[in-house]
Amino acid sequence: MALLEVRDVCYIYPGAQPVEALRDITFEVERNEFISVIGPSGCGKSTLLRLLSDLLPIDKGEVLIAGEPAVVARRKREIGFVFQDPALMPWRSSLKNVRLPLEVLRRDGASEKATSESLLRLVGLGDFTAKRPDQLSGGMRQRVSIARALTYDPPLLLMDEPFGALDQITRDEMNIELLNIWEQKQSTVVFVTHSIGEAIYLSDRIVVLSPRPGRIVDIVDVPLPRPRDPAIKRSREFFDIETSLLGTLEGRRIHG
Numbered sequence: 001m002a003l004l005e006v007r008d009v010c011y012i013y014p015g016a017q018p019v020e021a022l023r024d025i026t027f028e029v030e031r032n033e034f035i036s037v038i039g040p041s042g043c044g045k046s047t048l049l050r051l052l053s054d055l056l057p058i059d060k061g062e063v064l065i066a067g068e069p070a071v072v073a074r075r076k077r078e079i080g081f082v083f084q085d086p087a088l089m090p091w092r093s094s095l096k097n098v099r100l101p102l103e104v105l106r107r108d109g110a111s112e113k114a115t116s117e118s119l120l121r122l123v124g125l126g127d128f129t130a131k132r133p134d135q136l137s138g139g140m141r142q143r144v145s146i147a148r149a150l151t152y153d154p155p156l157l158l159m160d161e162p163f164g165a166l167d168q169i170t171r172d173e174m175n176i177e178l179l180n181i182w183e184q185k186q187s188t189v190v191f192v193t194h195s196i197g198e199a200i201y202l203s204d205r206i207v208v209l210s211p212r213p214g215r216i217v218d219i220v221d222v223p224l225p226r227p228r229d230p231a232i233k234r235s236r237e238f239f240d241i242e243t244s245l246l247g248t249l250e251g252r253r254i255h256g
């Protein structure tokens, strides 16, 4: 059974002028798969992640995580969410930000503290556990928010353009680090990005959405070997996938 099953999901934001954001979205994500979602601005990528994590109620279609509705998976803490803006508590240290979800659940004993510390080491911030967000760089803050999303060891990690605000070099480093974390944790990732290169480098498959209302235009396999050396971005295979994705995004495939 796939870890995530999305079937015929549609979403219309209600209001005086309803906005149809997504139409007939159907795809599956296997356990341990890394899947990216790309598509033009405003096509419904963030809406899709909100529906997958039960931050928005589904009004048509179905989302199943390990065979259960998203609302059940959220209550069982099976979903980690990393937002574009790391949204850390400014007065709390890195460690205390990472521990926050556990404190809320009153599960904040010595073993949870050790887990939070090891998560910060995992994202390369072992020496920065006592620093506040304003003492960290943008990339470091985003790494704290990734560690925070991993506190429950969620089988499903949803990431909404987590590196969109970073410079290219930091972003490339974060991509390498994210793949390391994904391999170590054996989690399943749904990753939203604007960057075709980032999507190819990270993913097993890429879901391409049309302009709003977002529909699936194509689901593209990325048959590049793993572990992936960053030099792969300069390979012929990478370039071919990039060219084909650009064609799909430009609509050549839709209009023939």
Ligand SMILES: Nc1ncnc2c1ncn2[C@@H]1O[C@H](COP(=O)(O)OP(=O)(O)OP(=O)(O)O)[C@@H](O)[C@H]1O
Pocket: 013, 019, 020, 021, 039, 040, 041, 042, 043, 044, 045, 046, 047, 048, 212
């Ligand atoms: N709360 C809301 N109420 C009404 N309309 C909304 C709301 N949130 C988003 N929308 C609309 O739904 C559509 C999809 O928005 P969404 O944020 O999912 O797009 P996106 O693909 O994530 O865009 P971007 O790449 O710019 O982040 C847009 O047209 C947006 O204006």
Ligand SMILES: [Mg+2]
Pocket: 045, 046, 047, 160
């Ligand atoms: Mg968005």
